[in-house]
Amino acid sequence: MNFGHGSTWALLYLLSEWVIRLVMLVVVPVRRSPEAAKGWLLLGFFLPWPALGLYLLIGRPTYPRWRRDRAARFSAVLRSSAAPVATDAQISLPVPASFVQATTLIQSLGHLPPLSGNRVELLADYVGAIDTLVADIDAAQHHVHLLYFIFADDKTGQRSWRLSRAQPKEA
Numbered sequence: 001m002n003f004g005h006g007s008t009w010a011l012l013y014l015l016s017e018w019v020i021r022l023v024m025l026v027v028v029p030v031r032r033s034p035e036a037a038k039g040w041l042l043l044g045f046f047l048p049w050p051a052l053g054l055y056l057l058i059g060r061p062t063y064p065r066w067r068r069d070r071a072a073r074f075s076a077v078l079r080s081s082a083a084p085v086a087t088d089a090q091i092s093l094p095v096p097a098s099f100v101q102a103t104t105l106i107q108s109l110g111h112l113p114p115l116s117g118n119r120v121e122l123l124a125d126y127v128g129a130i131d132t133l134v135a136d137i138d139a140a141q142h143h144v145h146l147l148y149f150i151f152a153d154d155k156t157g158q159r160s161w162r163l164s165r166a167q168p169k170e171a
């Protein structure tokens with residue numbers, strides 16, 4: 001078989017398209033929502049070369065310099081504030097083998113050791129959860145640190161919002 005010069009170029013073009021498709025399968029899903037990844041991958045599978053050009057122009061998920069700098073400062077602050085806690089109340093309980101990987105990850109990401117005196121209570125009822133939260137705040141003897149993100153804009157959520165705006169009570 002004698003392939004002409006045009007056939008060689010066509011084969012190289014076809015191979016290059018498949019290389020782009022395969023590389024995009026690995027690169028695109030990193031740090032991206034499933035919807036965005038699906039869009040990039042669809043474009044890459046149907047139009048590999050235009051998708052590659054567009055991806056190189058606007059598609060790379062990099063954070064701006066100010067955000068990277070802020071994250072680096074935050075990590076340093078977190079480590080310095082964890083130092084006194086680590087020596088004060090750190091516990092060394094045996095961790096079940098099935099949880100070793102999770103506890104290692106949590107400690108690495110949060111820079112905080114496991115501490116004693118913690119408890120977890122799962123509250124499935126929204127109104128009951130807010131009532132428990134309000135009761136725990138009312139029972140506090142010294143101070144309360146609370147970080148809460150999701151409130152519905154309803155009667156119960158409005159109550160919790162008013163609570164968060166209330167003046168601190170005297171001890």
